[in-house]
Amino acid sequence: MEKTILVIDDEKNIRTLFEEEFKEAGFSVIATDDGHEALKILDRQKIDLITLDIKMPKMDGIEFLGKVREKHKHLPIIICTAYDNYRQEFSVWSADSYVLKSADMSEIKEKINKIIGQ
DSSP: OOOEEEEEOSOHHHHHHHHHHHHHTTOEEEEESOHHHHHHHHHHSOOSEEEEOSOOSSSOHHHHHHHHHHHOTTOOEEEEESOGGGTTOGGGTTSSEEEEOOSOOHHHHHHHHHHTOO
């Protein structure tokens, strides 16, 4: 059965890149630019892993992470951000991994395969 990744990022180009790369790797992908919408998706669909940006309008990734951990304690989450300075913040430690955004998708794909594999 195909595993589903929820991509949450406010940058359309990143969402598109992740969608294409993850689909090519054999995953089903749902993408949104909004943490509130992502919470609604989690309520109605089985998600196997989330990639999460930190800096987003309306609800940032740290707030989203806290809300998800209240209901879905074991759902794997990979923070994928352009900002290294959040890595040491206690609030992101509940994520399963922290990856810096890059045109080279090998690190994030490696983390995904390690966590949920196909």
